[in-house]
Amino acid sequence: MNVNKIYPWYFSSGAIVLYLLFIVAPALLGIYYSFTDWNSYSSEKNFIGLEHFRTILAGDPTYLLFIKNTVLFTLITSIAKTVLGLFLALLLVSGVKAANLHRMIIFSPQVLSFLIVGLVFKSLLDPNNGFVNVTLRSLGLDVLAQNWLGSLTWAMPSIMAVDTWKGMGYIMVLFIAGLLAIPRDYYEAASIDGAGFWQKLFRITIPMLMPTITIATVLNITYGLRVFDAVYVLTNGGPGNATDVINTAVYSSFAKGYWGLGSALSTILFVIMAIISFFIIRLMNRKVEY
């Protein structure tokens, strides 16, 4: 037996067994269940083909709303986290005082559970006694006080804002690492050539940061598509179904005992993520030339 060929398998065998057992097998089972009428009211599992997929994609407009909400949430929070993360990173590497302290403060929400963050923001955004509205009213800005989590207009933007606040610190740290890896020589040469701040930003910083931006985008998109806790804690999908996303619908289907339907929703989410990941991986593999 060729030991060199076996050795990589030998080292990874444990991880492979666990991965197959806890990730691949349940995923495959989930896909199988999405083609059945499996539910909590009976021990039977009958194969029903694409019926659940037809219900989700063609039969019930509510599910399309959940898909739309998920995509919208992903798109907006990804852009917001990337832009704000980059802005903060640029600020903190530009020689601002107490940069490490600021970095720690901005990053700290990342280590908190969304349950805690959500409960805190639920209290802050309470329309009657919440800090946000009380402050606005005390400043005479009553017109700006809103029912942040209870109105159709503000509920989704509020969730997006809280999620962005929580997640931008992590993206900022990635960008700081990327910025510190850019050789100073480029900036010095550009300064000698008379380049200004914006020219340096768009001609040096952003192109050199492209690999980091790609990683940040992948992380933001995969997180955004999987969002559940932010919505569940802050609005539970309400008012009505206004802020429901795919994963809250999955939770709701499973909770009601409609497990086949919940599995079908998860499968659709899996397919969406697989397609997006495919394109992002292709993008990442492209060579960046300067």
Next chain:
Amino acid sequence: MRKRFLLSIAGVLLLSSLLLAGCNSGDSSEGSGKVTLTFGTSQSGIPRTGIMQTMAKEYEQETGVKIDFQVVPDAQWRDLIKVKLASGEAPDIFNVDVDPLSMPANVRPEENAIDLTNEEFTGRMSEEILPTVSYKDKVYGVSFAPSKIWYVYYNKRIFEELGIQPPTSYAEFKAISQKIKDKDIIPFYQAPASGWYQVLPLFETGPNYEQSTPGTYEKLNNNEMKVADLTQLKTVIEQLKEFADLGYFGKDFLSNTVEAGIEAFGQEKAAMLLRVPGTEKEVSEAYPDMKDNMGFFVMPWGDNQTIGVNPGGSAAMFGNKNSKHPEEVLKFFRWITEHDHLQRVFDGGEGNLTICWPEIEPKLTQDYIDYEKNHEKGTVMQAAVKYIDPQWMDIGKDLSGMFAGAMTPDQILQNIDKRRAEQAKVLKDDAWQ
């Protein structure tokens, strides 16, 4: 080398099997050999006073059997217990809100619950509660619940100051609400953030629909009519929306929770509140100024004047058939249903005035007795019409959507019918085939 490799593989497989065994471990015994019974319940499934926990500690001292309470918020428990039962991870004792229509589907008693039919205590429970904890002539649950009635409680002082009387029609209800609102007091406390509370007016007034068109419940159960055809129900939904739009629930009421209702009512920020008998005790204990300041009337949405009675609807305890300690579960049930212990549960609760054990003297005041004498009674819709109760939280969500402007009353009714059809299909109900 090869030997080491094989040993390593064997080690990995052993680790995996240990992990799997760990995942499957649901043993509720402690290492010392002492038995611990897990007791899963929603928040409102046991008295908020903590009397059950106190009694469980005494039971532990007496018998050495510990009861470990796992209390979950109401909105999550209904769903969570279903998943736990299906995955075989349900607690040794579990509470489920029961009614005769949905209990069999929600609990699947033949598979999940210990048969209590031959226990001495089942013969002492009231006849009214037995159908809600029974299936195919077998008794599976133990309940302490009273027959539930929801009244509108009002602040007598505010009513007297404004010269207004308890309403007997929707028009009167609206008129007094406007007068209260004009005094900068919230006329009626509504709590959509809790998910279920705003649904009560729709189905607690069900006897009104049945009395005006006898046979309505039966037609709905036989799928001979749709919920969307219930014009009176639509009227109630429209009136709730009107109340919201007119500001009678207060500003930004969508964030209100049921728990905060007692505070709003006790501090006289809200003049009316939908609650169950016994509310006077709970409110006056927290707000002594409110003592003797509370009256009640039947909810007048849709001009309803009938008292809606839910014979079940509250939590009942079930013993997990797949528990490792079924005998200990039975022993606990026998202990807690001894006469003196029942009395303690009743007395130590947060204010229920009745309990479903005839041997325990009810505490209904003359006001309630007289009121019930002067009004007709009927069974609420969720206890008499199939597939209403299981979608309670969904309807709550739809109503919140309507208050926020995202849905119309017609859409809410259509959604109710759609979800009824979904569940009937899952349960292979002949009437929907």
